[in-house]
Amino acid sequence: MTRLGYARAWLDADLAEQARRLRALDPDICIAISQTRASRGECDRFEAIIRALACGDELVIWRLPVLGRSTGEILDRIRRLMLRGIVLRVLDPDITTASNSFTLLAALEMVRNLENDLRREQRADLEAARKRQIPVGGRQKKVDEREIRRRVAAGASKASIARDLNISRMSVYRALTAGQPRARAG
Known part of the structure; x- marks a missing residue:
């Protein structure tokens, strides 16, 4: 052997x-x-x-x-x-x-069947959430995008908005471009 x-x-x-x-x-x-x-x-x-x-x-x-x-x-x-x-x-x-x-x-x-059932259930839950237009994934937003847009419209700089709301400048830029179509490169 x-x-x-x-x-x-x-x-x-x-x-x-x-x-x-x-x-x-x-x-x-x-x-x-x-x-x-x-x-x-x-x-x-x-x-x-x-x-x-x-x-x-x-x-x-x-x-x-x-x-x-x-x-x-x-x-x-x-x-x-x-x-x-x-x-x-x-x-x-x-x-x-x-x-x-x-x-x-x-x-x-038994474990494999349990894993498969859980995967199927998770997929069904995600699909149901998407159909109801519930955001899936990611973390909760710290600041409402409307607040950022309101401050920009009032003339505040992006850096001061980020500092005041305790978020990154990138978050400010993302909030301002949210919902807009992305420009394609190339």
């Missing part, structure tokens, strides 16, 4: 820390490191790892996010490993597909 460690750069995961944890399990473990964050290159590396392993071999990772960027991608990769008879061992939390694989798959399937 071959035991292969897999470390991948993701979010704040330090590759050296991942390698240290894998070596703590087995000092002689061979570790494949994927430093790319581009999904195509990462996909190619994972494919090469799957091809290098045979039925009965073990792929060891530190945590589940090493396998992919989404629950769906992680779940698909675990299924592919299982179909080839490759055992997946996760160090944190300590789980393996050799013993409780169906529990792991069921839990990940």
Whole structure:
């Protein structure tokens, strides 16, 4: 049986820390490191790892996010490993597909379905807000654009308006051009 460690750069995961944890399990473990964050290159590396392993071999990772960027991608990769008879061992939390694989798959399937439902619900909420012409995204405006326009019409300078209202001059300029069509460059 071959035991292969897999470390991948993701979010704040330090590759050296991942390698240290894998070596703590087995000092002689061979570790494949994927430093790319581009999904195509990462996909190619994972494919090469799957091809290098045979039925009965073990792929060891530190945590589940090493396998992919989404629950769906992680779940698909675990299924592919299982179909080839490759055992997946996760160090944190300590789980393996050799013993409780169906529990792991069921839990990940539930999380994936929950994520998909939440995404669908968020999209529906955003679409409903847009239809009702409710502003979506961004933070609340500090100052009403009409106040800025009123002060400019009264003769105040843009710098003094920004200073008095405690906003940037850029905010003053944006308020003055809001609702106007943008000039195209080129």
